[in-house]
Amino acid sequence: MTDIDDLRSKFLDLEFDRTGFVIDAEQSATVAKTSGETRSEFIDTTDPNFEACAPILASLASGRRLPIDFPKLGGISMDGGKAVACIKPVRPGIKLTGKTHLHDIYAKSGRSGRMIFLVSRMQLYDDSGEHLATTDSRQVIRERPDK
Amino acid sequence: MTVQTIGDVVFGDEITPWQPDTSLQATRSFAHAVGYSGSGRFEDHSKARAQGLPGALVPGIMGMGFLTSMIHRWAPRGKIKHIDTVFRAPVLADHEHTVTAVVTDIDEELGEVVLDLTILNAQEETRVFGTATVHLPIA
Numbered sequence: 001m002t003d004i005d006d007l008r009s010k011f012l013d014l015e016f017d018r019t020g021f022v023i024d025a026e027q028s029a030t031v032a033k034t035s036g037e038t039r040s041e042f043i044d045t046t047d048p049n050f051e052a053c054a055p056i057l058a059s060l061a062s063g064r065r066l067p068i069d070f071p072k073l074g075g076i077s078m079d080g081g082k083a084v085a086c087i088k089p090v091r092p093g094i095k096l097t098g099k100t101h102l103h104d105i106y107a108k109s110g111r112s113g114r115m116i117f118l119v120s121r122m123q124l125y126d127d128s129g130e131h132l133a134t135t136d137s138r139q140v141i142r143e144r145p146d147k
Numbered sequence: 148m149t150v151q152t153i154g155d156v157v158f159g160d161e162i163t164p165w166q167p168d169t170s171l172q173a174t175r176s177f178a179h180a181v182g183y184s185g186s187g188r189f190e191d192h193s194k195a196r197a198q199g200l201p202g203a204l205v206p207g208i209m210g211m212g213f214l215t216s217m218i219h220r221w222a223p224r225g226k227i228k229h230i231d232t233v234f235r236a237p238v239l240a241d242h243e244h245t246v247t248a249v250v251t252d253i254d255e256e257l258g259e260v261v262l263d264l265t266i267l268n269a270q271e272e273t274r275v276f277g278t279a280t281v282h283l284p285i286a
Contacts, residue, residue, distance in 0.1 A: 054230055
């Protein structure tokens with residue numbers, strides 16, 4: 001059985017990926033419109049306050065999903081959820097840097113066995129180093145009984 | 148029902164439930180815009196079934212979009228500070244779903260409201276749940 005405390009001590013809070021992004025205004029507006037958004041600052045690219053919507057921030061993927069030396073846990077991996085913290089408006093067209101670390105590792109046991117949750121946190125910064133937003137990706141792995 | 152300031156918010160209030168567009172056309176457009184297209188799982192029922200899925204899916208983050216859209220309609224001057232969504236079970240494209248939210252906390256000094264969020268299918272089974280913290284003008 002995977003030792004969760006060991007994984008936490010070795011991997012939490014260590015940056016393992018740094019990726020650059022530029023959000024396209026039209027793509028963000030499409031994402032917002034197809035989600036049913038009605039506010040101008042999310043769907044009208046000519047709005048002076050136009051900003052990237054939360055789902056497109058959540059879609060930004062780091063170059064690596066896990067640290068390079070993270071052990072293979074086996075089992076079935078699923079997308080367990082996403083979170084977005086909006087600190088400042090993210091304007092499309094600007095250069096963004098996403099710095100990613102493992103924010104949390106925990107397990108839950110149920111009738112069908114143990115599930116391991118890996119929470120990858122990406123902090124998004126602009127070119128001046130200002131922290132604009134944070135996204136969390138929750139990966140769920142159903143542990144194999146023999147692990 | 149909409150709210151303009153924190154003073155308009157009532158603890159326990161339910162935001163008017165909403166049926167989002169889960170059509171294949173919508174999921175296809177969304178998947179294309181976020182770079183999820185190509186596998187067919189969000190675009191084509193038969194291709195999704197061939198992958199062992201019950202049908203084409205609504206992307207998980209599109210569910211987040213449904214929730215943020217509902218919050219923005221409820222609070223036209225509100226800013227979502229944080230939203231956390233748990234993908235409990237697949238949301239199927241071309242199936243009716245209902246998006247709901249309930250006010251579970253109000254901080255009048257900070258102008259912040261906490262909402263419990265849910266996406267239910269037609270059988271009223273929870274597919275997505277989560278929370279959001281929304282900032283509203285104090286006056």
